[in-house]
Amino acid sequence: xxxxxxxxxxxxxxxxxxxxxxxxxxxxxxxxxxxxxxxxxxxxxxxxxxxxxxxxxxxxxxxxxxxxxxxxxxxxxxxxxxxxxxxxxxxxxxxxxxxxxxxxxxxxxxxxxxxxxxxxxxxxxxxxxxxxxxxxxxxxxxxxxxxxxxxxxxxxxxxxxxxxxxxxxxxxxxxxxxxxxxxxxxxxxxxxxxxxxxxxxxxxxxxxxxxxxxxxxxxxxxxxxxxxxxxxxxxxxxxxxxxxxxxxxxxxxxxxxxxxxxxxxxxxxxxxxxxxxxxxxxxxxxxxxxxxxxxxxxxxxxxxxxxxxxxxxxxxxxxxxxxxxxxxxxxxxxxxxxxxxxxxxxxxxxxxxxxxxxxxxxxxxxxxxxxxxxxxxxxxxxxxxxxxxxxxxxxxxx
Amino acid sequence: xxxxxxxxxxxxxxxxxxxxxxxxxxxxxxxxxxxxxxxxxxxxxxxxxxxxxxxxxxxxxxxxxxxxxxxxxxxxxxxxxxxxxx
Numbered sequence: 001x002x003x004x005x006x007x008x009x010x011x012x013x014x015x016x017x018x019x020x021x022x023x024x025x026x027x028x029x030x031x032x033x034x035x036x037x038x039x040x041x042x043x044x045x046x047x048x049x050x051x052x053x054x055x056x057x058x059x060x061x062x063x064x065x066x067x068x069x070x071x072x073x074x075x076x077x078x079x080x081x082x083x084x085x086x087x088x089x090x091x092x093x094x095x096x097x098x099x100x101x102x103x104x105x106x107x108x109x110x111x112x113x114x115x116x117x118x119x120x121x122x123x124x125x126x127x128x129x130x131x132x133x134x135x136x137x138x139x140x141x142x143x144x145x146x147x148x149x150x151x152x153x154x155x156x157x158x159x160x161x162x163x164x165x166x167x168x169x170x171x172x173x174x175x176x177x178x179x180x181x182x183x184x185x186x187x188x189x190x191x192x193x194x195x196x197x198x199x200x201x202x203x204x205x206x207x208x209x210x211x212x213x214x215x216x217x218x219x220x221x222x223x224x225x226x227x228x229x230x231x232x233x234x235x236x237x238x239x240x241x242x243x244x245x246x247x248x249x250x251x252x253x254x255x256x257x258x259x260x261x262x263x264x265x266x267x268x269x270x271x272x273x274x275x276x277x278x279x280x281x282x283x284x285x286x287x288x289x290x291x292x293x294x295x296x297x298x299x300x301x302x303x304x305x306x307x308x309x310x311x312x313x314x315x316x317x318x319x320x321x322x323x324x325x326x327x328x329x330x331x332x333x334x335x336x337x338x339x340x341x342x343x344x345x346x347x348x349x350x351x352x353x354x355x356x357x358x359x360x361x362x363x364x365x366x367x368x369x370x371x372x373x374x375x376x377x378x379x380x381x382x383x384x385x386x387x388x389x390x391x392x393x394x395x396x397x398x
Numbered sequence: 399x400x401x402x403x404x405x406x407x408x409x410x411x412x413x414x415x416x417x418x419x420x421x422x423x424x425x426x427x428x429x430x431x432x433x434x435x436x437x438x439x440x441x442x443x444x445x446x447x448x449x450x451x452x453x454x455x456x457x458x459x460x461x462x463x464x465x466x467x468x469x470x471x472x473x474x475x476x477x478x479x480x481x482x483x484x
Contacts, residue, residue, distance in 0.1 A: 268447050276444055 014063045017049035018076040026080035032206040033083070033367050036199060038162050039206040042077075042084035043120065051088070053115030055095055060108060061115030067241075067303050071248040078252030079259075082371040083206025085252065087120075087159050089245035094121040094167050096241040097183070100315050101226040101233045106185065110165070122163035124214065126156045134234060136178040140171040147219040150184060150191065158209040161195055164188050167224065168214065181230035184222055191216035203370030228317045235326075236315040240306050242379065243329050247299050247336040250375050253368050254292050254340040257347045260363040261288075264355045270362065274352075284350055291343040295336045302332045323395035330384040337375035344369050402471045409449055410467060413442040425468035439464040446470075452477045 025042030032039045046052055055070055056062020065073070070092060077085035095114055098107055098121075113119035127138050139152035150168060160166065165187050172180040197211040226232055264270045275281045305325060313319040320326075348356035348369050355363045392398075402425075411420050415433035423432075434442065442464070447453055454463070454477055463473045 266453060268451055268453065277441055 012050075012063055014051065014054055014065055014069060014073055015076070017051050018073045021045035021049050021051060021084075022076050022080035025077065025084040029081035029084075029206075029364065029367070032081060036201075036205040038159070038208045039081055039084040039087070042081055043087060043162070046077075046084070046088055047117030047120070050115060050117060052091060052117055052120060053095070053111070055092055055099060056111045056115040057099065060111045062111065067244055067307055068300075071244060071299065071303055074245055074248035075252030075255065078249040079256035081206065082249060082253045082368065083204055085249045086204060086246070087207055089249050090123055090158055090242075091121050091163075092245055093238060093241045094123050096237050097167065097224060097233055100237045101224055103221070103224065103226075106221055106224075110185065113164075119164045120159065120162065121165045121167055122157055122159045124152070124154045124157050124160065124166050124168040124212075126154050128153050128155055134169075134239070135181065135231060137169045137171040137181040138178060140174040140176065141182060141184065142174065144217055147217055147222070148184065149217050150186060151215045153196075153211075153213055155211045156209045157212045158207050160208070160210055160212045161193060162208060166191065166214070169230065183224040183230055183233065184218060185224060186214075186216060186218045186222065190218050202373055203367070204374045226315075232315070232317040235320045236310075236317060240320070240329055243333045244299070244303050244306065246375075246378065247295070247332055250336050250340045250372060251292070251295055251299060253372060254295075254343050257344045257363075257365045257368045258288060258292060260365055261285075261347050261351050261355075264351060264362060270355070274350075281350070284346060288343045288346045288350070291339040291346075295339050298332050298335055302328050323391045324397040327388050327391050327395060330388050333379060334376075334381045334384050334388075337378075337381055341369075341372045341375055344372050400475065402467065405449055406446070406471060406474070407467075409445050410442065410470070413438055413445070423467060425471070426466050429464060429466060429470070434464065436461065436464075446474060450474060450478060 021042060024045040025039060028039055028041045031037065032042075050061075050063065051073065053060075053062035054065045054073060055067075056064070058064035063069075074085055074089055077088060095111070098110055098114075102110065110119060110121075114121070125134055129138055139150075142149040142151075150170065152168065152170065154160070154168075157166075165185060168184045168186060169181050170184055171178060172182045192213075192215045194213040194215075195210050196213055199205070199208055199210050224233065265274060265276060305328065309319055309325065344365070347365055350356065351363065351365055354360070356365050359366055407420065407423065410429075411417055411423060413434055414423070414429065415438075417423060417432045429439075443454060443459070452474070454473065458473045458477065463469055
């Protein structure tokens with residue numbers, strides 16, 4: 001009731017909601033990072049403000065936001081706590097799959113719960129023998145009398161223990177090949193979730209991306225299985241939404257580090273000793289700004305490409321398989337991971353030991369540096385570059 | 399508006415590479431014409447902020463502030479607040 005009133009009063013302003021949630025996430029960010037704890041306060045704020053349902057259609061209780069808006073919201077949250085915003089972005093990616101491909105009435109039932117702040121969805125795609133390869137699955141879904149049985153290992157599940165529901169990739173049946181994948185939704189109560197290890201990392205320490213074993217049974221109506229199968233769902237929604245949202249998160253974090261550097265350099269008591277009159281120093285600042293602006297320009301361009309494709313073709317499969325589109329999508333992720341980390345590395349250098357490297361109260365640059373180191377590992381750059389190199393050989397559009 | 403103090407004149411003239419003699423500086427002369435380009439203006443800004451221990455608010459960080467010695471002094475006064483340095 002309180003949540004509903006707050007939403008009405010806010011006039012469904014997702015930016016105000018994001019600033020409110022960001023303030024809460026920011027206050028908890030240092031402890032989240034230090035303790036490697038799930039960012040409960042920030043995630044609760046995202047539930048309370050309705051932002052779990054940012055891209056849920058208005059008629060189902062959501063904000064009905066476009067990707068352009070989601071990209072801005074992700075940046076607002078990321079400046080406060082990158083763990084919180086990445087958890088939220090991954091959830092949004094799962095929501096996007098349901099919005100675009102969920103079968104009725106499962107779609108509507110789940111999305112209403114999302115918009116009400118009651119359903120945080122985690123993604124389960126990794127498997128021990130295939131690593132992060134998205135378009136294959138090993139563990140097979142087994143038919144039962146009234147539905148399906150799930151029994152599966154997953155080496156990395158972000159928020160797997162905290163989520164209210166999970167979207168899980170499975171091999172369609174024991175007879176199916178690894179490329180015959182189906183996505184299954186399970187509520188947390190329907191699964192036995194065993195945490196099979198911890199999450200002790202350099203950065204992104206709040207994301208609780210633990211190894212898990214999942215076992216349970218779900219009713220027969222839980223398959224998210226559009227015509228064209230998992231591949232269609234992946235290329236039209238899952239991959240583009242993921243790359244756009246993660247890039248937005250990293251961009252927001254890098255901008256925050258940049259703003260903090262500027263805060264130091266624009267404050268007379270803090271900037272003593274920094275060589276602000278040096279041309280070399282100015283050039284280094286300029287290069288940081290250049291990297292951030294380049295990534296932002298690419299992000300906005302690719303997001304516009306994606307929205308245009310959706311406006312023209314809906315979620316029809318073929319247009320999204322276009323080599324040039326996929327090369328650009330992969331380039332966005334690779335460029336963002338490389339350039340934004342390089343930018344924050346340079347910011348550490350510019351801010352120096354005192355405000356760049358050291359943990360103190362004026363800046364969080366060292367934490368952002370550690371967090372952003374993950375960007376090239378998540379949905380690994382190496383693999384995307386190999387794909388792009390191969391695609392380039394057969395794409396004549398440039 | 400009070401008259402600019404000596405420290406201000408001294409810092410300002412250091413950044414005006416085409417100013418021949420300090421007495422040629424007037425309150426309403428174009429600083430750009432005296433050699434202050436927008437890049438130099440940032441160096442001047444930092445010196446002035448350090449001199450008076452103030453931070454110019456964002457809405458004063460524009461060409462108009464750095465147009466003349468008078469406009470710049472006015473910006474310093476408004477940033478320091480009434481009665482400062484008296």
